[in-house]
Amino acid sequence: MKITKQQAEDYLLQMYQIRAFEEQAEKSYMAGKIHGTMHLSIGMEASAVGSISTLEPTDFIIGHHRGHGLTIAKGADLNLMMAEFYGKANGYCRGRGGSMHIADVEGGNLGANGVVAGGIPMAVGVGIGLKMQKEGRVLLAFFGDGAASAGAFHESMILAVLFQVPVVFICENNQYAMSFRTSDWADSAKIAEFGKLYGMPGTSTNGNNLLEVREAVQKAVEHARAGNGPSLVVNDTYRWRGHSKSDRNRYRTQEEIDEWKEKDPIVRFTEVVLKEKLLTEEEIEKIREQGYADIEAARAFAEASPEPEVATLLEGVYAP
Amino acid sequence: MKITKQQAEDYLLQMYQIRAFEEQAEKSYMAGKIHGTMHLSIGMEASAVGSISTLEPTDFIIGHHRGHGLTIAKGADLNLMMAEFYGKANGYCRGRGGSMHIADVEGGNLGANGVVAGGIPMAVGVGIGLKMQKEGRVLLAFFGDGAASAGAFHESMILAVLFQVPVVFICENNQYAMSFRTSDWADSAKIAEFGKLYGMPGTSTNGNNLLEVREAVQKAVEHARAGNGPSLVVNDTYRWRGHSKSDRNRYRTQEEIDEWKEKDPIVRFTEVVLKEKLLTEEEIEKIREQGYADIEAARAFAEASPEPEVATLLEGVYAP
Amino acid sequence: MREITYLEAIREAMTQEMERDERVFMIGEDIGEYGGAFQVSYGMLEQFGPERILDVPITELALTGAAVGAALIGMRPIAEIMFMDFTTLASEQLVNQAAKLRFMFGGKATVPMVLRTPSGSGTGAAEHHSQSLENWFTHIPGLKVVQPSTPYDAKGLLVSSIRDNNAVVFVEHKLLYKTKGPVPEELYTIPLGQADIKREGKDLTIIATAVMVQRSLQAAEELAKEGIDVEVVDPRTLRPLDKDTLINSVKKTGKVLIVHEAVKTSGIGGEFAAVIAESEAFGYLEAPIMRLAGEEIPIPYNRMLEYHAVPQVENIIEKARDLAQLKV
């Protein structure tokens, strides 16, 4: 799959922004600036960017708890995003949602979700709505490998096929649900098989290979947009960090982590764009710097932003 | 699969008892003697008897809302069963459960269940317990085709395989979940495929052929008893009556019903036993009469039985 | 005015709203050809087609979530859960998603959906098809909970629920489906959060919900013959609750009996009692606040046991009479 120089720049910048965001999030957390928890997607950047790069701006995504990367790939304002991570009044959710719930409904991001598999049933409904609205829009619905064992997954896949919704279900299989080794019941290929058995195209990709992810999702998006219904794409990947702030990594070995670090999706992508002569070493380095600078600016913005006023506490529960 | 004359008699008697029970249930209901609803399994007798004939008396079954046949096949006392159907004090559940909840925990029948797929998660736990108890007992867990679309099915299958429980999951696919045509998302073969994908043997049978059902379930029971874990058997069958008392059959044609009546599991079985010279026409007729007489006696017993006393209303919620 | 049943009133509300607003659609089990387990949507498939009457297999969680998702992008789904007992399977999407998305996203999302479901006993359907779980949902900020007791209220409240920009749990009662009453043919709304005094009286207030409103009105007629003048207040919406109407009635009568079908412990009656006991009505109370509600048991199958499991007219009369006569 060929991409242009502009695309290479865009995708690389987003991956660096994600990497930088996650590193900053971790730092801010360690520095005691964040109250709560977070789920970092370092190592999974290609899945987010490769998948979402296939969308038009008017399309939708719906995410999961490990949603920073998805949010950035959907084009979030990094300042508002970091402000939300800090729980600030001008964050995307006015400080109400935090890391696990960043959303931008107007911008087509229907939100991260604290309930594993919580977004999957909603995705079916978004698909039903999109079909009724007949504007040719599609949805990418992300969830983890852990979510695939939830009953919500099964019911939703059945409905998705029944109503032929314009949804691409994307399972980001990072091998573990917290400490549970998902291969104890299904690996990526098997999860894709489930898709087929439900009656939709099912594929698994090397989720650390941006172009491979992009190709698979692109196909599924076209399929959906053409009115041919849902697909399931499983991106095989890995999270470098622990499950959340409180993880002691008891359930996996350092060797395994190191092996996956060797498959860094950013490094892999830079190798390709270098080989294809889309970008030079210098250009790549500039993009990297840009990504980190953007996040540094976002951090400064967030830290300078105001806390929500307690007087507003009860606002926003009900729509008028 | 060969059976003895004794077996032929037993199975045929049970099938006639089921048929007679259901017909009596319907009559009693029509006569206004029953308050509530009921779900009749006329046409599905071979699935119940063929499956449960493979068990030892110490084994277990767990059922679903359409459970009269299963209960009889597990060797229920017909009087106590009919008394429960009538809501009487000496019924299996002291009149508390009625048609949809007949159980006999001591006799290894863990009960019919009003919640579609409600018994499937419990089946996993029974299997876990049986494994821990190491007495070589197994469970047959029955559910309808409708239950297979429920999230509970998916989650339970995954756990069943993970813990290699001694459970045979038996999907009685009578083609409809109320009015929903199950083939709109899966036929019997496909449901069996799901079993395989979860990692257990999956087969589908002609559920109106007692001996075929028995053979498939027998194999699965041996598999379970040998410590090799769960299986899924899908018995393809049909209910002649409406879903429940209130069904208007709008969702299916009379032709379809008539076609399936041609495949009457009792007729089919009598043909076989005649052909194999296990029973004569006369013997068959005597068994039939016996079945109907047993149910007539049960009806008389039930009608003569006392109503529960209102003073006992609050009893039995908590165990001491 | 024309009389129709509660069931027809609900169907009419949905039908007229679907004619008026193409964003409205239905999703549920057996709601199409079958017409719904109680025939509420009978005929709607013919009128609106399978694109707007979405018949689904057994998938309580996903069908509810599908309503949430569609609502999130501007549709106005009506989900039907066949029996309230099965909202136990749907509650994740209702409670964690539908109720919370708006607040969680900083007030920037809207989830205009209705989840309709029938509650209650009296049909011999036993433990798994007879529960009244409305108080679960009144405990959840972000949800509204409506429970109509007459055909007129059913139509007007359902229209309001469909037009409301929030997730509304609309609790119907099986025994009311066939009851008749006057209902205007045209569309009208009854505001959510507004109680209705179904009968004025001065000696005693009965606050009752759903089928207990009808039973309380019957009881009030009997008590009137004895010279006890009962006021019957129907909150109609349980969340938000019209506290003022409840409080003012109790201030007027000085005595209150709360009647509902759901199990007494932790039922909505506790909330009513607490609202009164912490309000200015406290000073007007001439007797303890009494509750009459479902027994502390699941609903049994046997007809007589089932009958005695929840309040009946005679129980209301007796309890109200005792209370009227009580002097503290």
Place this chain on the structure above:
Amino acid sequence: MREITYLEAIREAMTQEMERDERVFMIGEDIGEYGGAFQVSYGMLEQFGPERILDVPITELALTGAAVGAALIGMRPIAEIMFMDFTTLASEQLVNQAAKLRFMFGGKATVPMVLRTPSGSGTGAAEHHSQSLENWFTHIPGLKVVQPSTPYDAKGLLVSSIRDNNAVVFVEHKLLYKTKGPVPEELYTIPLGQADIKREGKDLTIIATAVMVQRSLQAAEELAKEGIDVEVVDPRTLRPLDKDTLINSVKKTGKVLIVHEAVKTSGIGGEFAAVIAESEAFGYLEAPIMRLAGEEIPIPYNRMLEYHAVPQVENIIEKARDLAQLKV
């Protein structure tokens, strides 16, 4: 006496019961190597092996149902739901099956199981990981609901819950996990259904649950300095509720403030209020029955918003002071 944390007390109760009774086992997500999201079962996999510490993927409904099924044939499972918010996914098996099977089968089945789950806010985990839904389960006949506030109570009540022949919902509080207190090393039980007066007083009764017991005790110390003598009653078991202890305390003090973290509307406080308002304590009340509870919002992320979403010590002091001074 040795002091250990609430978390360790829970682990110890489970460990000692598993040593004593081989029918007891655990099932839950990440309870093995990971040690549970809050490390409650840390080390138990090593001791008991994967045959008795059953680690499962994301399957809230099935893991709960598995506990029900195992209990039905005589095992004594302890299921863990990682956050109480996710009992919304498990409630079908808990409410329709575990709670009802015995009654539904005519008193002939027994479901001895415990479902443990942490509730509450204060950790910055936001809307989906902070709810307090205990009152849902107190509404269900057939379930027992326990909510300990100290390490001592946690151990004794959990042992009783494991040995109880019914389904017990054991609600832990995240903020209490690290709190310390004296706990005997040996096995002991605290009967279910028995409230505990955590502090005697004569001016005012505070009925509080879970973390609010600790906050109320702190508030009581402050109020004592002002000459207000507060009695703090901890029901410990919410179902069955020890009504007598609550009623007697109110009869003694004449005033009652109910404090819980769960959302006020339709929270357990309504039940407490109603129990008092319909009892003989009514005649002893010198002031309205007051409730102080969670705001009518989901739990927000921001630390200060989260703080103000539920009662804090200062709110309790203020409310109790007002009530103490109130004359009706």
